[in-house]
Each structure stands twice: as C-alpha cells, then as structure tokens.
Amino acid sequence: FEVVGHKWADFAEYGFGVSLLNDCKYGYSCHGNVLRLSLLRAPKRPDDKADIHQHFFRYALLPHSSCENAFFFFYTFQSANVIGHAYALNSPLLTIPTRGELPKKSIGLFKVSTSQVVLETVKRAEDDNSLILRFYEAFGGRCQCDVWINGLMAIKDALYCNLLEDAIKGDKIHLEKSDTGNTFSMYLEPFEVKSVKLCW
CATH class of the missing domain: 2.60.40.2220 (Immunoglobulin-like)
Structure with missing residues (x-):
C-alpha cells in the first residue's frame, strides 16, 4: 500500500540500505524487496484533469552502509545523512557571478x-x-x-x-x-x- 512521504524514503536492513530521493512526488510503497515512487495521482474530484499534463521531476537512489563505533555496529538513516542528501536534491546550490576576490571562508546566516x-x-x-x-x-x-x-x-x-x-x-x-x-x-x-x- 502507498504511504505519503516528502523528499525521501529509506529501505534498509542491518548493515546497509538504499534511499529513494525525489523533488516533487509524495507517494511511496514497498512490497517485498521493491521500493516504489508513485509518479501520478489521478483523482476525478475536485479536478477531473488532475495530473494530465507533462511532468518534470528529479529522483536519485542513495545506497549506504552501516555506521560503526567503538561500542556497537548499527545502521540508521541518520548516520547516512539521508535527510541532508534529500534537501541537497530539492534545493540545489545556485551560483551567481560576481566581481572581486573570493571570500576566505563561507559565512552562513x-x-x-x-x-x-x-x-x-x-x-x-x-x-x-x-x-x-x-x-x-x-x-x-x-x-x-x-x-x-x-x-x-x-x-x-x-x-x-x-x-x-x-x-x-x-x-x-x-x-x-x-x-x-x-x-x-x-x-x-x-x-x-x-x-x-x-x-x-
């Protein structure tokens, strides 16, 4: 069955896993060893022409392994920085040409x-x-x-x-x-x- 998800879904077991990232689709389903991303949603109400047009989207597969520390061996989506990778896909770096010297370091707000x-x-x-x-x-x-x-x-x-x-x-x-x-x-x-x- 399909569940809602924004930006990413993770499919993993002890030691390794894979995440499915995307920039605009919201339905995921998993059956056996298959992780799916729903590309279209076509309800008849309130708009009988919902999703009937050309679609553009980006997606990525992010394979990852487990994380090991001195006390135990574990896998989590947290240690693989799945959320960070999903945000990077959804908000790519924008470059703007400027004049002058490069700053010595980047400064965030x-x-x-x-x-x-x-x-x-x-x-x-x-x-x-x-x-x-x-x-x-x-x-x-x-x-x-x-x-x-x-x-x-x-x-x-x-x-x-x-x-x-x-x-x-x-x-x-x-x-x-x-x-x-x-x-x-x-x-x-x-x-x-x-x-x-x-x-x-």
Whole structure:
C-alpha cells in the first residue's frame, strides 16, 4: 500500500540500505524487496484533469552502509545523512557571478548544532518585518540544540510563536550575544515543530 512521504524514503536492513530521493512526488510503497515512487495521482474530484499534463521531476537512489563505533555496529538513516542528501536534491546550490576576490571562508546566516533538528523554513512574517524560523525534530527523539544567528543580523529579541505567527506567552527565548552573533538553546519533543520569531 502507498504511504505519503516528502523528499525521501529509506529501505534498509542491518548493515546497509538504499534511499529513494525525489523533488516533487509524495507517494511511496514497498512490497517485498521493491521500493516504489508513485509518479501520478489521478483523482476525478475536485479536478477531473488532475495530473494530465507533462511532468518534470528529479529522483536519485542513495545506497549506504552501516555506521560503526567503538561500542556497537548499527545502521540508521541518520548516520547516512539521508535527510541532508534529500534537501541537497530539492534545493540545489545556485551560483551567481560576481566581481572581486573570493571570500576566505563561507559565512552562513544560521547554524543548528545537530542534524537531528532541521531548519525547514526562513520567511518574512505575514504581519510585520520580523523573520520567522521554523524547525522540526527529524529523528523521532527528544533533543536539546543550539541555534546560532549571524551577527550581521541586528536581532533585538526572539520569541516562540505558533503556526499563525502569534507569540506564545510565557515562553521566552534567552539570546546570548557575542562578537560573531546570537545563540539560543531550545528543546524539542519527537517530531515536534517549533517556530521562532526574530524581531529587529
């Protein structure tokens, strides 16, 4: 039977596995040793011509092996960085020609301390000039993480908000300021989504 999935599905056993990545299809099914990606969905309602046009999509197979450490031998999609590869396929690097010298190093705007937490969305707030950051816990476990914000962004305050971007009262974020930027810590439950509003 088919299940919904965004960006990737992983099929693995002890020691090795394969992930099926894609950039726009949302149905996966698995039967025996076959992992399938649904290419078309053709319901008759509400649009009787749904998916009846030309389609363009990208997909990739990512074979991977297990991970070994000093205590035990294990495989997880986490150690193979499947989520990172899926995001790389969905958001390829864009190059822009410029003049001048190459920078000595790359500088990001945000950095999350663990791959267990994904910064999924960076967007302007709907009602003001604030910036909304939306995170989710991706591995199915509790997690404490640190988020670094580049000092080039003059952040005055940060607060948790709901999906409608309304502030959550009593849930204050403590920003630690330094020469290179601001840092805050947050705790997430398994698969939890958290939104943070950055105010200028």
